[in-house]
Amino acid sequence: MTLTERDKKYIWHPLKQHQTHPESLGIVKAKGVMLTDEHGNEYIDAISSWYTCMFGHCNDYIINKVHAQMQQLDQVMFSDFTHPAAVELSEKLIAILPKNQSKIFFNDNGSTAVESAIKMALQYYFNTGEKRTAFIAFENGFHGDTFGAMSASGLSVYNGPFEDFLIDVQRIPTPNGKNHNEILRQLEEIVIHNNVAAFIYEPIVQGAAGMKIHDINGVDEILQFCKNHEIITIADEVMTGFGKTGKNFASEYMETKPDIICLSKALTGGMVPMAITSCTQKIYDAFLSNDIAKGYFHCHTYSANPIGCAAAIASIELLQSEEIKTNIKRISKAHKEFSEKIASHKKVKSTRQIGVIFALDLNTNTERYGSLRDILLSSFMKEGIFLRPLGNTIYIQVPYIITMEQLDKIYNTIEKILDNLL
Numbered sequence: 319m320t321l322t323e324r325d326k327k328y329i330w331h332p333l334k335q336h337q338t339h340p341e342s343l344g345i346v347k348a349k350g351v352m353l354t355d356e357h358g359n360e361y362i363d364a365i366s367s368w369y370t371c372m373f374g375h376c377n378d379y380i381i382n383k384v385h386a387q388m389q390q391l392d393q394v395m396f397s398d399f400t401h402p403a404a405v406e407l408s409e410k411l412i413a414i415l416p417k418n419q420s421k422i423f424f425n426d427n428g429s430t431a432v433e434s435a436i437k438m439a440l441q442y443y444f445n446t447g448e449k450r451t452a453f454i455a456f457e458n459g460f461h462g463d464t465f466g467a468m469s470a471s472g473l474s475v476y477n478g479p480f481e482d483f484l485i486d487v488q489r490i491p492t493p494n495g496k497n498h499n500e501i502l503r504q505l506e507e508i509v510i511h512n513n514v515a516a517f518i519y520e521p522i523v524q525g526a527a528g529m530k531i532h533d534i535n536g537v538d539e540i541l542q543f544c545k546n547h548e549i550i551t552i553a554d555e556v557m558t559g560f561g562k563t564g565k566n567f568a569s570e571y572m573e574t575k576p577d578i579i580c581l582s583k584a585l586t587g588g589m590v591p592m593a594i595t596s597c598t599q600k601i602y603d604a605f606l607s608n609d610i611a612k613g614y615f616h617c618h619t620y621s622a623n624p625i626g627c628a629a630a631i632a633s634i635e636l637l638q639s640e641e642i643k644t645n646i647k648r649i650s651k652a653h654k655e656f657s658e659k660i661a662s663h664k665k666v667k668s669t670r671q672i673g674v675i676f677a678l679d680l681n682t683n684t685e686r687y688g689s690l691r692d693i694l695l696s697s698f699m700k701e702g703i704f705l706r707p708l709g710n711t712i713y714i715q716v717p718y719i720i721t722m723e724q725l726d727k728i729y730n731t732i733e734k735i736l737d738n739l740l
C-alpha cells in the first residue's frame with residue numbers, strides 16, 4: 319500500500335474537506351528546494367513549505383547545530399530553569415529586532431505567539447487598572463487558529479462556526495495609498511465607541527489573504543494614531559519575519575515601531591516548531607508587582623525547547639550571512655523583472671512584489687477555494703512545482719538558496735500554464 323492509501327485509514331488532515339479532497343500525496347524526502355514524493359517524483363517547493371524553510375530543506379548548517387544541541391540538552395522546564403540556547407537566541411533576536419523590543423517570550427507556533435500577544439495586551443490594561451478590552455484588526459487578516467488569534471483574523475472561511483464566541487474586534491480596511499482619510503475617520507469612530515486595548519496587524523503583507531501588499535505610509539499613520547491613543551500595537555510578523563520582505567522584519571519599513579512582535583515560521587528555518595512574542599520594556603514592566611497574580615501566567619510545556627532554540631540560532635546566523643543577503647537581493651531583482659514582464663499578460667489582472675514575495679491575480683472570477691485553484695495546483699505539480707494558489711492569486715515565496723535555473727523554471731511554468739490552461 320502507498321502512504322496515500324495508508325494515510326486515509328486514520329489521519330484527519332488540517333484545512334481539508336475529506337469528502338471532496340480525499341487524497342494526500344506522500345512526501346518522503348526534502349533537500350534544498352526539492353521535495354521528493356513516494357513515487358520518486360521531484361517538486362520545487364516554491365512556497366518554502368508555508369514560508370518556513372527559507373534556508374532550504376534539511377539545511378546542513380541547521381542540522382549540525384541541532385544535532386549538537388540534542389546531545390547536550392534536550393528539554394528542560396523553562397518556568398524553573400534557563401539554558402544557554404535560550405539565552406543566546408534571545409541575545410541574537412534582540413540584536414536584530416526593532417530597537418524598542420527588549421523582552422523575549424517563548425511560544426510553540428504562530429497562533430500561540432499571537433494568543434500570547436493578545437493576552438499580554440489585555441492583561442497590560444487589567445494590571446494598570448484601565449478597562450480596555452476591544453481590538454482593532456485589518457479586514458481579511460490572518461493571525462492563526464486558536465480562539466484569540468481566530469478572533470483577530472478576518473477571513474470568514476475559517477471562522478464561521480465560532481463567530482459567536484470570539485473576542486471583540488473592530489475592523490478597518492488595509493491602506494492602499496488612497497483611503498487614508500477614510501481609515502483615520504473610521505479609527506476616530508472606533509475609539510469613541512470602544513475601549514481599545516490593541517491593534518493587531520500583518521505588517522505590509524497579508525499572507526493568507528493572497529500576499530496583499532499595503533501602503534507603507536498608510537500603515538505608519540495607523541500606528542501613529544494608535545500611539546497617540548495608547549493603543550498597544552501588535553505586529554504579527556509570523557509570515558513576514560526573517561528577510562522575506564527584503565529587510566529582516568517588515569516593521570523596519572515603518573517609522574513607528576510596534577509594542578509587541580509575533581514570530582514563528584522561518585524562525586527555525588522549518589526544522590522544528592517554535593515561536594516568539596517579543597515586547598517593549600513598558601509592556602513587561604506592567605507585569606512586575608508584589609502581587610503574584612499580576613505576573614503573566616501563560617506557559618507551554620515546551621517553552622524555549624533547546625532543540626528549537628538551536629535551530630533558531632542557526633537560522634539567524636544564516637540570515638545574517640553575506641550569502642543569504644546576496645541571495646535575497648538576487649531573488650527580489652528577478653521577481654521584479656518577472657513581475658513587470660507578466661503584468662501585461664492578458665490573463666493577469668495585477669502583480670505585486672516585495673523582497674522574495676511575488677504574487678499575481680488572475681483575470682478570472684472564481685470562488686476562493688473553487689475548482690480553478692485545484693486545477694492550477696495539480697497542473698503545477700505535474701510540471702514539478704509545488705505552488706499553492708489562493709483563490710485567484712498565484713504567489714511565489716521561494717527558499718533563499720534557490721538557483722536562477724530553478725527560479726526560471728517556476729516563472730516559465732507560470733507563463734506556460736497561463737498561456738495554455740486558462
Ligand SMILES: *Cc1c(COP(=O)(O)O)cnc(C)c1O
Pocket residue numbers: 427428429430432460461462463520525526554555556557558582583
Ligand atoms: C501562519 C500564520 C499564523 C499562524 O501560525 P501557526 O504556526 O500556523 O499557528 C499567524 N499569523 C500569520 C501572519 C501567519 O502567516
